[in-house]
Amino acid sequence: MLKSKRAVNEESEKMKQNTIEKEVVLEGIGIHSGQKVTLKFLPAKEDQGIVFRRTDLSPVKEISIKNFVFGKPERCTVITNDGAQINTVEHLMASLWALQIDNIIIEIDNIEVPGLDGSAMQYYEAVKRAGRITQEAKRKQIKIKEPVFVNQNNAFIGLFPSDVFSVSYLLEHKHPAIGKQYLSLELTPEIVVDELIFARTFCLKEEAEMLQKMGYGKGANTKNTLVMDVDGPMENVLRFSDELVRHKMLDLVGDMYLTNYPIIAKVVAVNSGHAMNMEIIKQIKKIYC
Numbered sequence: 001m002l003k004s005k006r007a008v009n010e011e012s013e014k015m016k017q018n019t020i021e022k023e024v025v026l027e028g029i030g031i032h033s034g035q036k037v038t039l040k041f042l043p044a045k046e047d048q049g050i051v052f053r054r055t056d057l058s059p060v061k062e063i064s065i066k067n068f069v070f071g072k073p074e075r076c077t078v079i080t081n082d083g084a085q086i087n088t089v090e091h092l093m094a095s096l097w098a099l100q101i102d103n104i105i106i107e108i109d110n111i112e113v114p115g116l117d118g119s120a121m122q123y124y125e126a127v128k129r130a131g132r133i134t135q136e137a138k139r140k141q142i143k144i145k146e147p148v149f150v151n152q153n154n155a156f157i158g159l160f161p162s163d164v165f166s167v168s169y170l171l172e173h174k175h176p177a178i179g180k181q182y183l184s185l186e187l188t189p190e191i192v193v194d195e196l197i198f199a200r201t202f203c204l205k206e207e208a209e210m211l212q213k214m215g216y217g218k219g220a221n222t223k224n225t226l227v228m229d230v231d232g233p234m235e236n237v238l239r240f241s242d243e244l245v246r247h248k249m250l251d252l253v254g255d256m257y258l259t260n261y262p263i264i265a266k267v268v269a270v271n272s273g274h275a276m277n278m279e280i281i282k283q284i285k286k287i288y289c
């Protein structure tokens, strides 16, 4: 058993920390809240990490990725601190991972980040527009030393030691619109941008109505969500034949970055979703952070 914090945040030999160069603004509608929201991305100091700032609250409250508590997953990843909450951060986090941004302040004036086109593409483009500045401090990372895993019914997620970050994901569902989709990739920032960043959120047609009755998906429609019917997405066209498993991998990349550090590990996942991702992140944080 690893002693707590024994292997914390090894410094990457050659990489330095990054922040953004200038302020950039992104607006949209929360996919579950249906409410208009504005994000403002701002540069941050070395070792400050990724910090959300709820500017609509009085007093303003900060939720740092270095120091937060998971909220109840509401079909998305929820983070909280000191009574403040932010929902659906996973696509934004995946974009920050892909752009290798370590330090950034994200001002937000509502409870949920925008859903945009259902993928992480517009987040990626917005933060890229802000430019990237390399800082002096060395980049830190978590190198998994011993296997960690969570399993539940027909779902599993495990992280195993490796010299690179890779994800092998099996998505399997009896619904013919999903069936079996499997993808295994070594994930560099370039590969995430080429292969995953465009993959959009999905749900089953049967689920869509039920979710909306439960109060979710108020900002969702068949353009920003792949609503899967037997023969494919309703009123939409797939960007990849296996777009659904690609989206699950994108979510996983975003969720993993909630450790605040890039993770070096071989990740194996079967039908893992946000609730299970949160469980494994809690374990990783306990051991390594």
Ligand SMILES: [Zn+2]
Pocket: 090, 091, 201, 247, 251
């Ligand atoms: Zn997602």
